[in-house]
Amino acid sequence: MTDQNLAAIELGLDTFGDVTRDSAGELLSDAQTIRNVVDQAVLADEVGVAFFGVGEHHRPEFAISSPEIVLAAAAARTKNIHLGTAVTVLSSDDPVRLFERFATLDAISNGRAEVILGRGSFIESFPLFGYELSDYEVLFEEKLDLFTQLLTEKPVTWQGTTRASLTDADVFPKTEGGLKAWIGVGGSPESVVRTARHGLGLMLAIIGGPSARFRPFVDLYHRSLAEFGRDTLPVGVHSPGHVAATDQQAWDEAYEGFQAMHNTIGRERGWPPYSRMRFQHDVGPEGSTYVGSPETVARKIVDTVRTLGASRFDMKFATGTLSHEKMMTSIELYGTKVIPLVRDMLS
Template sequence: MATIGPDDIDLGLDTFGDVTLDAAGERVSDADTIRNVVDQAVLADQVGLSFFGVGEHHRHEFAISSPEIVLAAAAARTDSIHLGTAVTVLSSDDPVRVYERFATLDAVSRGRAEVILGRGSFIESFPLFGYDLRDYEALFDEKLDLFSQLLTERPVTWQGSMRAPLTDANVFPKTENGLKAWVGVGGTPESVVRAARYGYGLMLAIIGGPAARFRPYVDLYHRSLDSFGRDQLPIGVHSPGHIAATDQQAWDEAYAGFESMNNTIGRERGWPPYSRMRFQHDVGPEGALYVGSPETVARKIATTVRTLGANRFDMKFSTGTLSHDKMMRSIELFGTEVQPLVRDLLG
């Protein structure tokens, strides 16, 4: 594996459109949250970051259920930053419509659209759109196969078991230079091999434990690409984080949001209550949270990039109730201080 140098890494941001609290401690409206996300994308572009990703969810903690519309609004106000999802839940969507929406976004943004496809760690979209959770694996595998053919932008003849077949289906609009696509993987070997088989970039969602434990999946991805006769493709990392002037300030600002989100999801999934001790472990070398001063976060990102040979690192900068103003400062520091520090460290 080639050594990752300062010119080989892109830094980006991801958000799920977490609904936050205002200065008075009141819940911000969904509408204001969405408008804030567009402002966050604009700032990310201004500070020179490479990517801004918006997640798809269908529950009250998150305001964004239609990422492409939010991204189109961001495209109209940005110049250079690539815009995509984190992730698009392909299992409960239609591949044709997903392609059409992102090809449209690609036109609006003048070639800056990307799509990260995933099965989704939240399952609300399945009953909402009439899908059976027993088909969780089969839906994604079949729809990913169809989407792969649509990416060729040639007429598609295809047949599966989950939807009606297509015969010489010509889908529009066509893009000017193709559509960049990734598969988001949470850490199963089958998902890694699937991404390689269909020729997608690999986006590793590392939200717990040390990044080094994902190295076997990176090696598997490279071996799988070779076995399928494909050229090497990019590898990305998605992990939560927050940046402030000092480690202590970043920890103090971020903790309440992480506690709120972990306890909300934990009640549904049987997790123990979150604690400050757990948080301090997670922000340390063996944890998956990139929370601290610019120097601390830059060092941890550089270590992860070297360990995994990653070409992109996306920090999920919104978590729970963390306020808009603190997120904006985090974005500013990520672009103006963390980004050059990471490149210096990799140099």
């Protein structure tokens, strides 16, 4: 993909609705966190961000378990920005109800809804909704098969082992222009091929290591699309980051939140404690974290989209306990400084 084509890249933002702290250091309520996320989406729209993604989680660090409701609230207060998930945990949801909810969001937003489907990086939703982890693979494969059939918005006949069969079933409401859908992939070749087989966009969740490490997955995706006789489809990247006036300010503001989130998850997964040295590596050229001044973040985004030929880059701007006020500043700088710089560098 040439720089001329890359100059049309979509630049978005993602959040999991991380529960943050107020000026006194106290954790905000889940309710206030959700209201803040809607305000963040409104600001992102005002400063020209292309997409705002909201993750689905069912654990105490994140306030958002029903992304579509939060996105519908944002849709009513925004005009141009596309609104979607990052990701929807399809394995523990029902594909029919999921399509209906997003078709409804698409109507409210005048065609701005997107869905990024995934298996999720956490497992709390499985026991919560009565699913067995031993069915992890079959749940996603079967439900993805049904969901992609529903995207045609024609009557569906389907049979599987994870839900009731359907015979010539029609689902409502219909959208006016179709629903854009992606699959979030963490780096499994099998997942890349599956994404191509179902004809959906590939969203790479790059949360560790240099972006060049993921180029073989992009090449595999394009080869697989060709083998399945499908047209070229978009490749996107999701990575964490934070923008402030200077590199040092951005590093100092972001580190505590990154450390808190990494250590919380690390205690469950057996990771070593997070250090400032590890953080500085992650924000450097060989890391997958986009923290710094507008110029630093823009250069790193440009390097990533050139390396991968990506047509979308979504920065996860909320990590850990970083305050709402600092996130709002990061969003403003991302829209008013980073996005123009990226376009200038690519054109």
